[in-house]
Amino acid sequence: MSQIGAPRGGTCSRSPRSRTLRSVATLTSAVLAVTVLAGCSSDEADEARAAAQDNAPAVRDKVADGGTLRWAVDALPTTLNTFQADADGTTSRIAGAVLPSLYTIDERGRPQRNPDYLESAQIAETEPKQVVLYKLNQQAVWSDGREIGAADFVAQWRALSGRDTAYWTARNSGYERIEKIERGKNDLEVRVTFSKPYADWQSLFTPLYPKQVMGSPDAFNDGARTTLKATAGPFLLKAIDRKNGDVTLARNPRWWGQPAKLDSMVLTAVPRADRADALAAGTLDLAEIDRSTAERISLALRDARAGRNGAQAALAHGPGASITPSKALKSWALAHGSDEEKAEEVQAAREKNQKAIAAYATAQDTLAKYVVRKSLEPAYTQLSLNGESGPLADERVRRAVARAINRRELAESVLKPLGLPADPPGSHLALAGQAAYADSSDALGSQDTAEARALLADAGWVPGGAVRKPVEAGTKAGSEAEKKAAEKKAGEKAGETAGEKEKAGEDGAKTEGAKTDGAKTEGADKEGAKKDAAKDSAATDAKKQAEDTASDEGLYIVGDDKPAGRPAAPAVGAAGPESGTEVLAPAAAAARQSAALLARAEALDTGTGAHAAQTVARTDKGVAGAYAPRGTAAPVTAPEAGKALGKDGKALSLRFVLPSGPGSEALRAVGDRIVRMLDAVGIRTEVTKVSDDSFFKDHVASGDYDLALYSWPATAFPATDARPIFAKPEPASDGSLLVEQNYSRVGTDRIDQLFDQAAGTLDEEEARELVRQADARIWAAAGSIPLYQRPQLVAAKADVVNAGAWGLAGPRYQDIGFKKKETSKGAERTP
Numbered sequence: 001m002s003q004i005g006a007p008r009g010g011t012c013s014r015s016p017r018s019r020t021l022r023s024v025a026t027l028t029s030a031v032l033a034v035t036v037l038a039g040c041s042s043d044e045a046d047e048a049r050a051a052a053q054d055n056a057p058a059v060r061d062k063v064a065d066g067g068t069l070r071w072a073v074d075a076l077p078t079t080l081n082t083f084q085a086d087a088d089g090t091t092s093r094i095a096g097a098v099l100p101s102l103y104t105i106d107e108r109g110r111p112q113r114n115p116d117y118l119e120s121a122q123i124a125e126t127e128p129k130q131v132v133l134y135k136l137n138q139q140a141v142w143s144d145g146r147e148i149g150a151a152d153f154v155a156q157w158r159a160l161s162g163r164d165t166a167y168w169t170a171r172n173s174g175y176e177r178i179e180k181i182e183r184g185k186n187d188l189e190v191r192v193t194f195s196k197p198y199a200d201w202q203s204l205f206t207p208l209y210p211k212q213v214m215g216s217p218d219a220f221n222d223g224a225r226t227t228l229k230a231t232a233g234p235f236l237l238k239a240i241d242r243k244n245g246d247v248t249l250a251r252n253p254r255w256w257g258q259p260a261k262l263d264s265m266v267l268t269a270v271p272r273a274d275r276a277d278a279l280a281a282g283t284l285d286l287a288e289i290d291r292s293t294a295e296r297i298s299l300a301l302r303d304a305r306a307g308r309n310g311a312q313a314a315l316a317h318g319p320g321a322s323i324t325p326s327k328a329l330k331s332w333a334l335a336h337g338s339d340e341e342k343a344e345e346v347q348a349a350r351e352k353n354q355k356a357i358a359a360y361a362t363a364q365d366t367l368a369k370y371v372v373r374k375s376l377e378p379a380y381t382q383l384s385l386n387g388e389s390g391p392l393a394d395e396r397v398r399r400a401v402a403r404a405i406n407r408r409e410l411a412e413s414v415l416k417p418l419g420l421p422a423d424p425p426g427s428h429l430a431l432a433g434q435a436a437y438a439d440s441s442d443a444l445g446s447q448d449t450a451e452a453r454a455l456l457a458d459a460g461w462v463p464g465g466a467v468r469k470p471v472e473a474g475t476k477a478g479s480e481a482e483k484k485a486a487e488k489k490a491g492e493k494a495g496e497t498a499g500e501k502e503k504a505g506e507d508g509a510k511t512e513g514a515k516t517d518g519a520k521t522e523g524a525d526k527e528g529a530k531k532d533a534a535k536d537s538a539a540t541d542a543k544k545q546a547e548d549t550a551s552d553e554g555l556y557i558v559g560d561d562k563p564a565g566r567p568a569a570p571a572v573g574a575a576g577p578e579s580g581t582e583v584l585a586p587a588a589a590a591a592r593q594s595a596a597l598l599a600r601a602e603a604l605d606t607g608t609g610a611h612a613a614q615t616v617a618r619t620d621k622g623v624a625g626a627y628a629p630r631g632t633a634a635p636v637t638a639p640e641a642g643k644a645l646g647k648d649g650k651a652l653s654l655r656f657v658l659p660s661g662p663g664s665e666a667l668r669a670v671g672d673r674i675v676r677m678l679d680a681v682g683i684r685t686e687v688t689k690v691s692d693d694s695f696f697k698d699h700v701a702s703g704d705y706d707l708a709l710y711s712w713p714a715t716a717f718p719a720t721d722a723r724p725i726f727a728k729p730e731p732a733s734d735g736s737l738l739v740e741q742n743y744s745r746v747g748t749d750r751i752d753q754l755f756d757q758a759a760g761t762l763d764e765e766e767a768r769e770l771v772r773q774a775d776a777r778i779w780a781a782a783g784s785i786p787l788y789q790r791p792q793l794v795a796a797k798a799d800v801v802n803a804g805a806w807g808l809a810g811p812r813y814q815d816i817g818f819k820k821k822e823t824s825k826g827a828e829r830t831p
Contacts, residue, residue, distance in 0.1 A: 051807050055806055063802065070268055072268055072275055096813065100233065101206045103206055107809045109714060121133070130193070130201075131194070139256035150190045174201065179193045198760070203717040203720055208232075209228075212230055235813060236252045246267065286803055304368040374420060382786045391459075396458055398746070403452040407446075426440060427786070434716070443776040443779035461682070462647070463644075465645060466650060644684050656707040658690075746784075750777055757770050793805070797818075
């Protein structure tokens with residue numbers, strides 16, 4: 001979701017209210033010193049700006065009246081109901097043009113009241129309950145002539161509240177908080193009373209469907225899939241032609257606002273792989289495109305500016321570019337030679353080549369009539385780390401993967417060639433330019449090869465570990481394991497063995513002391529301290545069986561639940577329940593690091609940044625060299641850096657799933673770079689390429705992967721919309737796992753609490769700060785690593801205005817059109 005420009009070295013004021021926010025210690029990751037800025041207001045703390053729009057803006061009197069815009073979509077919609085599970089981008093595009101949007105999104109990703117439907121909307125009461133009063137535009141009517149009113153609000157609330165399971169809804173966030181909806185002083189007023197405070201109330205009733213659609217389960221579930229009984233936008237739904245793959249939207253004659261400039265818009269289903277050909281044929285006016293198509297259009301424009309026509313271009317860089325004078329002479333000679341069979345073959349090849357040159361020339365002439373408009377899409381591509389089982393169930397391994405990756409290099413590889421801003425994202429929950437945006441990536445830390453190796457060593461993954469045999473069954477970790485090994489090798493005396501035990505006990509005491517000191521430094525609450533003590537005890541007490549205990553602040557690792565269809569892997573690390581596996585005790589410095597990470601989280605929650613940062617800086621010194629668990633080899637030297645790592649006789653290898661389709665070349669190129677970065681720290685990857693249709697459904701959503709690249713869209717309401725993506729998975733009553741959209745299967749109780757608090761406060765500053773705190777903890781959990789904001793490339797006919805790459809904003813459909821042509825008599829309409 002994000003594009004960043006992270007502040008450095010600044011300070012910010014914090015309101016008294018924000019200072020009183022409850023702090024809970026949470027396990028974060030290295031170098032959190034600057035994330036205290038995450039609590040600042042957006043104006044003070046972050047100057048990151050949204051990428052500029054590129055949509056050929058034009059005032060309405062410069063836009064011709066009339067015309068039809070042919071706009072490419074990925075596919076025809078399977079439903080016209082945006083609240084159903086199979087709604088897609090085409091569903092949303094149609095809804096935006098034909099249905100009421102009470103709030104629209106501006107160029108900075110902020111919700112703005114839409115005056116075409118609302119004269120005003122505000123929180124009228126907060127006590128005893130939140131009441132929002134909507135005053136509707138008195139001219140707002142449905143296409144059947146009925147006024148938009150309270151009955152439509154009530155029908156949509158009842159359908160989406162979740163109370164009636166007969167409605168097949170995909171989402172109901174916010175509607176379940178509504179207690180009642182009433183008519184106000186007149187028909188133009190609607191009073192909505194909430195059972196509990198809801199910060200994102202502006203997200204509701206957009207789009208607003210007529211009561212004919214929402215009034216019954218049958219109409220909602222089936223009726224709205226193929227038609228809409230009434231609409232109320234600048235366009236209306238005229239026809240869906242499934243045979244030809246077109247949806248036609250026509251100007252709404254009952255529209256009370258500024259009339260649509262276009263007579264109609266035709267949404268044409270054109271797969272991404274076919275769009276270059278469709279544009280070359282001139283059958284589209286507007287289409288999102290990939291990089292290769294954008295480069296071809298740019299090449300056609302350069303040729304046109306240089307005075308080269310399509311035929312000349314074909315000989316310069318098209319199918320005729322490889323034909324040299326000598327090759328042409330030889331080909332002519334063979335085509336007219338005495339060998340009739342060879343001559344026929346060469347003549348056919350020459351004819352085929354001439355047709356290809358002619359087709360390329362025509363295509364380039366046509367493509368020169370387009371321009372490429374570009375911005376950053378309101379979505380970010382992330383590397384997802386599946387924490388369900390295997391090595392990535394250990395947060396240290398996840399953090400090591402993250403620290404091995406140079407996010408800036410990846411962002412630049414995708415965005416720099418396109419001339420777009422290439423800063424890597426700093427937030428999972430807001431985009432650069434949005435009020436809630438703050439760069440919280442320091443909660444995890446930047447690329448650091450040495451730190452990545454140290455984290456892996458701390459988790460027990462070391463060079464040579466793939467060939468090292470695990471300890472015999474029943475042998476416990478720590479001093480007892482060391483004692484048995486020493487007795488077997490050297491036959492040490494009982495006194496020496498006792499000395500070893502004593503030394504091990506002292507080491508354990510030092511480790512525990514370091515944790516205790518760290519806990520005091522960060523002021524962790526009582527429950528967190530107990531969890532730390534339990535975790536430390538499990539690692540150092542040689543006589544106690546290893547237990548599967550919860551990590552700090554409820555970090556959810558799904559290794560306990562064996563997923564269907566996948567072999568169960570034991571949890572790793574000191575808390576794992578494996579039997580007969582060597583459990584490596586953390587070094588004292590590793591314990592200090594854990595305490596330091598908690599202190600940084602405390603600084604984020606309480607705003608005690610300066611003191612906490614100083615304490616952390618002192619605590620962290622020397623940590624990197626001390627991560628190696630007791631009994632492992634010394635830190636890896638440079639010549640051994642590329643060696644594969646292992647643990648207990650098993651190599652460290654992660655299954656990296658990528659889509660194989662023709663539109664996924666850029667994603668696979670990023671995947672290749674990630675593979676090389678991981679290889680540099682000793683993490684091997686098994687790259688599996690699967691079909692586009694199978695990639696998300698059969699692998700990402702089902703959890704059949706270790707690493708995967710996919711994207712999440714942006715939102716103006718992160719407390720509501722992003723919560724399912726990062727919510728802690730919960731076991732269902734039937735034993736299955738409810739992950740919502742959290743496909744990394746990593747979450748924490750504290751993240752959930754912060755989302756709930758942000759959604760439940762009516763103080764906008766406090767809500768933004770809580771969102772930033774949630775984001776810092778999402779970074780720390782290392783289940784999702786944002787890599788870059790997706791490029792948005794749109795091919796448009798040169799005379800198309802108010803359309804293209806909108807960035808964070810949404811289209812204003814009634815303003816889209818064709819530029820007026822200027823003549824000697826003045827402006828005239830474009831045909």
